[in-house]
Amino acid sequence: MPRVNVLVFDIETVPDIEGGRRLFGLDGLSDEDTVRAMLALRRQESGGREFLRHHLHRVVAISVIFRHPRLEEGVKVWSLGEAESTEGELIQHFFDGLERYTPTLVSWNGSGFDLPVLHYRGLINEVVAPRYWEEGDGDREFRFNNYLNRFHKRHTDLMDVLAGYQGNANAPLDQIATLLGLPGKMGMDGSQVLDSWLEGDIAGIRQYCETDVLNTYGVYLHWLVNTGQLAPGERDEEFRLLAGHLTGSGEEHLQAFHDAWTGRHDG
Template sequence: MNVLVFDIETVPDIEGGRRLFGLEGLSDPDTVRAMLALRRQESGGKEFLRHHLHRVVAISVVFRHPRLEEGVKVWSLGDPDSTEKELIQHFYDGLERYTPTLVSWNGSGFDLPVLHYRALVNEVVAPRYWEEGEGDREFRFNNYLNRFHKRHTDLMDVLAGYQGNANAPLDQVATLLGLPGKMGMDGSQVLDSWLEGDISGIRDYCETDVLNTYGVYLQWLVNTGQLSPEERQEECRILSDHLAASGQPHLEAFSEAWTGAHGR
């Protein structure tokens, strides 16, 4: 397999909010409160900001590739001090180098549109991602941008039959399949953790989320006949060995919880 499962974590773009809404002089927490209040007024009560006003603070991936010594790797791009531009450029550089199948949960509805806007803001270069056949004919028939192509598989979208009213939360689907689901924090706590300077905690949380997505993906591959149950079991073993040897408590805890659920 050549697969890159990804997930992003975001916070409000405070500097952008100050420029757009004339909030100069406010502290970071007060700027966030003002942005959320303005959004509630605009949307009739919803606080969730529009995609272009999210700032990317973490991108975590599971990369399954035959050239990797362990076969699979789980990590967050860059380091805790990386700028948003560096994180996003790392992501697109990986596509440039390996052209993997992208896998996400709600990537079409959230992660990728956010990355589009933030790449534009940060002057990120990403020709392979935007390829639609002009430079590589294979991308005319299968690219990252077309919703119904397989070079990006949005599992939430696919499993819901592309019907928004059938969408399900990753945490619940993962838990139904015996995966650990949410561990440590949830998305509603990311902003407070970021304001407190806990970027490492956010990266750890993002990694467990992307592991849940990968676990669902492996089961979906069996469901669609792309993997046999025995092959899936081997993929789970490869991942479990990697997590157990990582020396990272949150990854080891994920492996133990997953193994315990299935008795692997």
């Protein structure tokens, strides 16, 4: 594989309840009522849309796939930190990985959502991330290839690239993954994350996030063939490597992803 230092990532978020109370004077309301009030205010502000502005999304999970020769298995999927980690700890873990390995980042809508959220929430949580923000002053190699420029290669936002950088051509990850024979959504979807978090099901959110990065990685491997960076046989070898990790992980949700994936091809 031409790129063996790749970090595929995805985040899951919930409304920043404490921030909402502070900004909108919602003291005294329960968590659920605070969320309802924040969404109602957003609908008024936006003319009907409930999706909160980026800075009001609190990060509750960051899941990654790391493809690196130093790994014993060559590839690994997991969620950063622990279920009880603070938002700041999760975000710092993410940027520490960039500091140590300088991987190629791969995402689905990372430029439009995940990274701006990490920018704001990293700022709020006093996260330190000099490698990520490098633009060539400290490392000349970053002058023409850095994480921040939309058209540079250190971050590949697959949704953005495949849409030709045209927002009206964006497609859902779930549908593209399914069309490529990948499982697509499993267990829950993004609309259920808040309820799961309010119920204390952080483990379920982390598992859902991991299946999203698995779908993203699968799309990425197909895209590498599409762009001539991998031969089909090399992509299939990468899939076998990933399948071995999933079946050997001992994690039920990863095994379920593997079974759904291979079941589609068997059918």
